């Protein structure tokens with residue numbers, strides 16, 4: 001109880017003149033791991049910094065956790081978008097909670113190794129979610145590569161040039177190519193000029209989509225996510241920003257310099 005009338009008026013004026021707290025437009029939770037391949041851990045660390053920054057600029061909340069048991073209904077109920085930076089669920093409970101999250105309209109941004117799956121992987125739902133793509137091969141060592149934008153009218157790619165040099169990464173080829181799925185929209189692919197790509201292990205040719213969405217879900221997969229150079233391209237950063245905003249259902253706000 002505020003008994004002092006002057007104090008009461010003071011707080012009244014304070015609340016009147018201070019700008020109202022801007023409510024977040026959507027809420028994002030990133031799941032990641034600090035174990036495993038160093039290049040994947042480096043990417044996650046850079047990703048935390050990047051997403052924190054654009055969360056402030058674009059008015060959404062960004063939380064991150066290494067505890068994958070947070071893939072449960074209670075935790076996920078707080079979020080609109082889930083990012084997997086460098087890992088994937090390990091238990092049936094976590095997988096089922098994720099399926100329910102997507103089923104009730106939740107959105108997913110998957111990076112690089114988070115989509116790794118093979119024909120003998122037991123999580124068939126996830127393979128269907130991804131558009132039917134199984135990991136097939138990769139280049140080694142990590143290298144930069146020219147990528148081409150398949151559709152520049154899409155909200156995720158609208159700020160991109162027709163092609164650009166994507167920073168050093170490990171590129172995955174998939175079988176079947178997700179492009180063969182009629183529900184999949186491929187947004188970006190390796191340029192034919194990038195072949196042969198690799199030294200020890202080489203992607204020689206073929207169709208290599210690197211960013212796509214399965215239009216039956218709110219989802220976006222991007223191959224980027226290996227090493228500490230991923231966020232060194234402004235074009236690519238724009239694509240990642242616009243991708244996350246698209247998943248969150250929000251328009252991009254002009255950033256004040």
Ligand code: ZN
Pocket residue numbers: 039040112113170225226
């Ligand atoms: Zn990798």
